[in-house]
Amino acid sequence: MATKISGKQDADPFKGEREGKLREVGKQAVWSLSSCKPGFGVDQLKDESLDSYWQSDGPQPHLVNIQFRKKTTISDICIYADYKADESYTPNRISIRAGNHFNDLGEIEQVEMSEPLGWVMIPLKDINDKPIRTFMLQIAVLSNHQNGRDTHMRQIKVHSPVQDISVAKMPNFVTTECRQYMHIR
Numbered sequence: 266m267a268t269k270i271s272g273k274q275d276a277d278p279f280k281g282e283r284e285g286k287l288r289e290v291g292k293q294a295v296w297s298l299s300s301c302k303p304g305f306g307v308d309q310l311k312d313e314s315l316d317s318y319w320q321s322d323g324p325q326p327h328l329v330n331i332q333f334r335k336k337t338t339i340s341d342i343c344i345y346a347d348y349k350a351d352e353s354y355t356p357n358r359i360s361i362r363a364g365n366h367f368n369d370l371g372e373i374e375q376v377e378m379s380e381p382l383g384w385v386m387i388p389l390k391d392i393n394d395k396p397i398r399t400f401m402l403q404i405a406v407l408s409n410h411q412n413g414r415d416t417h418m419r420q421i422k423v424h425s426p427v428q429d430i431s432v433a434k435m436p437n438f439v440t441t442e443c444r445q446y447m448h449i450r
Contacts, residue, residue: 276386278343278422290337291423299328302415310418315345318417320354327406327416330367331423333399338425339363340396341388342404345420346381353413355380356406361387363399370403380410396426 281287300323309317321327364370
């Protein structure tokens with residue numbers, strides 16, 4: 266079943282980063298596209314500008330592949346879509362897939378967007394309601410508004426939760442003999 270998202274979006278993809286709860290991990294991945302018009306590829310999709318975009322050039326589904334070098338925990342994907350600027354190029358229905366490689370991708374979420382304007386945040390959870398762990402994500406544009414053929418995507422952010430990786434919690438020693446072992450040198 267598809268999650269429906271309509272109209273103006275209020276998602277702030279930078280809020281979790283500012284609060285120290287999330288980090289953007291898209292820069293750690295290798296990105297590829299199913300197709301693109303010259304000058305409208307991965308560089309435009311990742312350039313931090315909402316004025317530039319990736320434009321597909323071929324049959325649907327249009328694919329964005331995001332491959333990580335190591336298994337990565339992903340809490341959400343944020344996509345910037347602008348129906349007013351892109352009209353029939355705006356994605357309407359997308360599928361988010363995850364797996365170890367191209368041959369074992371499974372759908373995690375399907376989203377139907379109705380005239381989106383702004384950041385669309387798509388949480389990615391496993392069956393235990395925890396963030397997914399994966400080597401690869403794939404965003405598949407299944408259909409566009411007004412039955413458009415090619416698609417525009419302006420920006421994509423991939424977030425991972427920040428984990429507390431404290432080395433070791435040392436006990437609070439009372440005696441002098443034990444206190445000498447309290448700090449790692």
